[in-house]
Every structure is written in C-alpha cells, then in structure tokens.
Amino acid sequence: MTLPYELFIALRYLRAKRKQTFVSLITFISVAGVAVGVMALTISLALMTGFEEDIQNRILNGSAHITVIPARHQDELEDPAATVARLRAVPGVAAASAIVQGSGVLTNEYGTVVRVAIVSGIDPKEHEPVVALDRHMLEGKASAIASVPEGDRPPILLGRDLAADLGVAPGELVRLFVQTTTLTPMGPMPRPIWMRVAGTLDAGFYEYNAIRAYVPLETGRRLFHVAGTNEIEIRVRSLPDIDETEAGVAKALGEGYLVDNLVRQNKSLLSALRWEKLLMFIVISLIVLVAALNIVSTLILMVMEKVRDIGTLVALGATSKGILGLFVLQGVIIGVFGTFLGLAGGVTTSLVMDHYRLIQLDPNVYFVPFVPFRVKVIDSAAIALLAVAISFVATIYPAWRASRLDPVEALRHG
Numbered sequence: 335m336t337l338p339y340e341l342f343i344a345l346r347y348l349r350a351k352r353k354q355t356f357v358s359l360i361t362f363i364s365v366a367g368v369a370v371g372v373m374a375l376t377i378s379l380a381l382m383t384g385f386e387e388d389i390q391n392r393i394l395n396g397s398a399h400i401t402v403i404p405a406r407h408q409d410e411l412e413d414p415a416a417t418v419a420r421l422r423a424v425p426g427v428a429a430a431s432a433i434v435q436g437s438g439v440l441t442n443e444y445g446t447v448v449r450v451a452i453v454s455g456i457d458p459k460e461h462e463p464v465v466a467l468d469r470h471m472l473e474g475k476a477s478a479i480a481s482v483p484e485g486d487r488p489p490i491l492l493g494r495d496l497a498a499d500l501g502v503a504p505g506e507l508v509r510l511f512v513q514t515t516t517l518t519p520m521g522p523m524p525r526p527i528w529m530r531v532a533g534t535l536d537a538g539f540y541e542y543n544a545i546r547a548y549v550p551l552e553t554g555r556r557l558f559h560v561a562g563t564n565e566i567e568i569r570v571r572s573l574p575d576i577d578e579t580e581a582g583v584a585k586a587l588g589e590g591y592l593v594d595n596l597v598r599q600n601k602s603l604l605s606a607l608r609w610e611k612l613l614m615f616i617v618i619s620l621i622v623l624v625a626a627l628n629i630v631s632t633l634i635l636m637v638m639e640k641v642r643d644i645g646t647l648v649a650l651g652a653t654s655k656g657i658l659g660l661f662v663l664q665g666v667i668i669g670v671f672g673t674f675l676g677l678a679g680g681v682t683t684s685l686v687m688d689h690y691r692l693i694q695l696d697p698n699v700y701f702v703p704f705v706p707f708r709v710k711v712i713d714s715a716a717i718a719l720l721a722v723a724i725s726f727v728a729t730i731y732p733a734w735r736a737s738r739l740d741p742v743e744a745l746r747h748g
Contacts, residue, residue: 367625372676380684382611384706396537398567426579429463434554455554474533489532493543626728633732661733669725
C-alpha cells in the first residue's frame, strides 16, 4: 500500500538528521509538552471522578434513597404494613421498610461526653434490603437489635465515629436522652434510658458515622411514644431513575405525606463536585494549549528549514492544498503521538495510585480515607479529542504560510 506523498514527507521530516538537530529537539519538546499536558489532564480528571463516585457511593449506600414521612411531623403512619406493601409494588422500588425515627442525646456511662444522635428504631431483617447494615458492621451483628433480651438493657448500634467520640465499645453502657419528658417532683425532665452497645458500624461516610444510632423497633416505639411507625425508607432499583420512582411513590401514597430523595438532599455537594471537575478540566487544558504553541514554533522552523524543498515539490506538481496538508499532518502527528504517550502515562499512574492507595487522608477531615482515582473511557476520549483538536488548530497558520510560498522565490532563496 502506497502512502500519500503528504503523509510520507511529513513522517520523513519528523525523523532526526544531523543537520536538523535543533529542529528535532524542538519537535521532541513539542511531543513532550503535549504528553505532559495530556497526562496531567488525565490524572486530574481521574482524581475528580474518583472523588465524585466514591463520595456519591458512600452517601447512597449508607442511607435510604427515598424517605416518606407524614405531612405533619407529629403524626404516625396509618397502617404501615399495608403502606409498605403498596410501595413495594411501585415500579422502580427495590425495597421498603417502616421505621421509628427521632433525635436524642447520648452520653457515656460516666456522663463526661455528650453527643447528639439520630436514633432509628428498626427491624433488622426488614431493613437489611434498604440499608445493608450487616455489610457495614465493624463489630457485632445487625441482628443484635432484633429484640430486647429479657431483663437486659436494650441494645444499640452506634456509628464508628459516634462510638469513638463517646469512648465506648461493644458491651459497654450508654445513656440516651430523648425529646419526650417525664413528669417529676422537680417538673418535666428529659427521660433517660440505659442501653448496651451491641456493635459499631461504618457507613463509609463520616457525617453518618458521627450521628447514626440504631435500636430495636419496639424500643424506638417506647422511646418516642409511637404506636406504629413514623417513617418509611425506600431503596430504588436504578439511581438515574430516582426522580421517576419518587413520583410513583408520591402518586401511590396520595396527599398527607412528604416524599424526599437522597440525591436532592445532597444536591449541593454533588453539584459542587461536578463543577469542580469541569473547572479543573478547563484549567489543566491550558497546559495542552501551551504545548500547542511549541507545535506552532516547530512548524515555523520547519517551514523556514524546508523552503527549498517546498519550492521543489511545487515545481514537481505539488499543489498548495498538498503543501498545506503536508504541514497539517506533521503537526497532527506530533499531537497524536504526544496524546498517546500522555494518555498511557496518565492512565497507568492513576490505576497504580488507586490500586495501592498511595495518598492517604484523615477521614475525620475529608469524606474519604484515601484519594481515589477512577479512569473513565469517556473522559479519556474527551481528553484525546481536545489534545488532537488543539494540535490541529496550531498547525493551520504555519501550514497556510508554507502553502503560500512562491516556488520560484523558494528555489532562488532557499
């Protein structure tokens, strides 16, 4: 197969020759510039994608996707078992569970540390398909709060950071103060209850680990004076369809209920992550743009070096379009080769750093314990297209100048 003469000559010009050492060095710098820019862009996008996906997964795996509460907060759900059965039949709903939820204050056995907690009374077996507590358990089992052993303190599961703040471990006691009060000779007083820590869990998200507590369903009813339940939590089959599923849930329930989803609750955080990724893409792209300036200088030097050759080619029948294509191809080849090297280096570096978790973080400060890197094909394709497009644009002016050379003048002064 015979190569078009434009491509053949473009490749020949890029080869090193003794007389063209300086031009070859500039060509090498151009390739290296594109490669470094593409590599930086690949790693930065992999980092932002990793943060976005990891934080989103931790948020969505550690909590229910959709919550349903009565429109008036003090109300209870009417016939929760029938309501749950109706919701499970809604298209897109994977699981649903009725719970009792309220807030309280936890202290350790000696009362030296006080922490606010969101307390959920659940049936672990019913709740497991909604929020997989067993998968998040660090110590103990979720089934430990299935019931209250006779004569024993009610069991409670604590988030990892909540347990650490209180300084308690499984088997130790804590006191829980809830909003409901008990009338005493000294007036209304918060009603405390002693509870035994049955286990700790890690939802993968500090904001959850620092505030979540789970108790048996019957204990939750007694704590918050609820005869049935006051909330339903739902897990959806497909997160991209969560709005559709939420609409189906609201329609199935009718009026008198408030329906909300986890994506909307965390909209600000998820939106900020996406904007940061876009802005980083734009900023790091400037490196590729700077590298493109090297391509311009390379081609200008090449045109100056090859004036006589251009005159000869035109004299032999090459058209202005052919000369234009020759130098455009030369610049694009530099861009493609640099892009390939940059992508290979960026993808390899990202995969290694993610696999070995080379950059560790403090989970008490950041959302995740290490810097995650996720390489996506669509991101790599966007980077490659951008780099090649910038390289192509950079070739236009030098190539156009080469195509406008007068062959007679080129041969006379070349």
